[in-house]
Amino acid sequence: MLFHVLLKALLFELYFGQVYATVNATASSNIRAIYLFKDVLKSNTTALKTSGFNSLIIFGVGILENGDIMYYSNTPGSQDTLIASGGAYVGGTALSDKVRSFKAGDTGINRLEISMNAQHVRELTRSPGTGSETTLYRNFEALKTAWALDAVNNDDESIYDVTSTAAFAKMLGKIGYKYTIAPYTNTGFWRNVKTQINNGLQEPNLLLDRAYLQCYDGGAGNDPGNWQSTLGLKVVPLVWVTNDSKPSQGITATQARSRFTSWNSRSSVAGGGYWNDYDIEKMGLSYTEYGDVLTSIFP
Template sequence: MCSHMSISTMLFGLFLLASTFTSVDAFTVKSIFLFKDVIQSNTTALKTSGFNTLLIFRIGVLTNGDLVYYSTGSAGEAVDAPVVTNGSYVGGAALADKIKSFKSGTTDIERVEISLVSHDTTFQNIRSLINADGVGSDTILYKGFDALKAAWGLDAFNNDDESVYDVSSTVSFGVMLGDIGYKYSIAPYTNSGFWSNVKSQIDATVPELFDTVYLQVYDGGASNDPGTWQDTLGMPVVPIVWVTNDAKPSQGTTVAQARTKFSDWSSQYQVAGGGYWNDYDIEKLGSSYESYGGALTDIFP
């Protein structure tokens, strides 16, 4: 009788443990950054290759608070396309429908994010606008990102600040985005102390808003150790590698190399998933979304 009860109890415990793993795995991040106008991307491949998170690169904030989508024309030329003017969406139905389609029909995509990065004056402009007007629902920043979220069906905002690093405006901006309904993520390659400070302050104000860290482990962040960042930030991170590319071939990662790296990070650090920086490289070089996505789904079921 006692032996039978012990076995039953053990089996029940294993059942609970398996259920826990299933719940965690369901939210394991399998991500890819999308550079270049998403209208030109292979939507079907992106939706069916195992990725569950897309990060659209990138939106810029102008001095007056208007938003532009920095994309690429069919001839490869840079295109600064207005998407929000005076707090209203002006980006057109085709672009909005394309982005919303990522999560409709047959798809693996559960989360679509929009990324901002310091390749221009975006974060200086955000800081100036917040210092002047705050982040209330009547401000141009609030209206602009509210309009963009509604038009594109966005789930999250990705902060890729690589130069300004202003704690006060970063926290205020993040809290504002949470009020609109975005989740908040970052894509750091350095300055872990800054990001830890930002996370602590956002967590204290809006718990669970700051939920994902896409850690750059290539180029300027090539020496980053996911375990060290996890210790600093107090949360699992999602290491990001750069796919095979012709811009900086030495920083490229083949599918086989990606499998090895993600497998090692998963076993060593129990990271929150994995992902890729993709400067339109996969389509440009004729690589395979399915193969790169498969590396993630095999290691992070």
């Protein structure tokens, strides 16, 4: 009798353990992201929170030579803002309140990232380093608290230094950030970065846990399936919404649906995303239409 009881318990655990693993696998494949190119103080917060997106990546954050952090203006009428200096947040309450509001109240947003290139990362990680006493460490710690950030996104398109990239990512991991990448080329570099950063780590504790793959402009020919094989990590393909900057690279919501459906059917990607909110508003497009594409394919 005891044997049968134990056998039933074991089968129960195996069955529901498999169900749990399946649910987790599904949950990790529903990333619905959009890059915020517009000054967040002027963005349509309500639309971003309620149109089906669950991940926002704030573009235009940069590191200065001394380790201070700037938020650069990409919007007419806005100005560059120093947001962290000397280990403290200095960007003002209006900006911090606006950023924090993305994950508050009636919202679908559960992940908030900042995107930056690798400018000054190599020099600062070499000297003075990445210790908790450095300005670089303390500034990112202060900014995480002020903006309630979850991750830092690396949009390196020119420097490609593996050693400093990995050191910077591991510093951020100690602070409590996740680390993500936004490649469009140089697969070997990104593969090495991913290997070094995630060495010895297993899901769900990966430090580098997302790859937002640019599938437009310079990365227009990218195939998510090939990148997933190279990286050993599922990717989130990005497309560019209809725009007047490079019209040939922009796509409608209907075209986005076709591309995401095709990529996901061939390679089962981790989700989908867009570059960028500024063009959606400038071109009079619909957040809802673009968001519905993602929620229908990556629910």
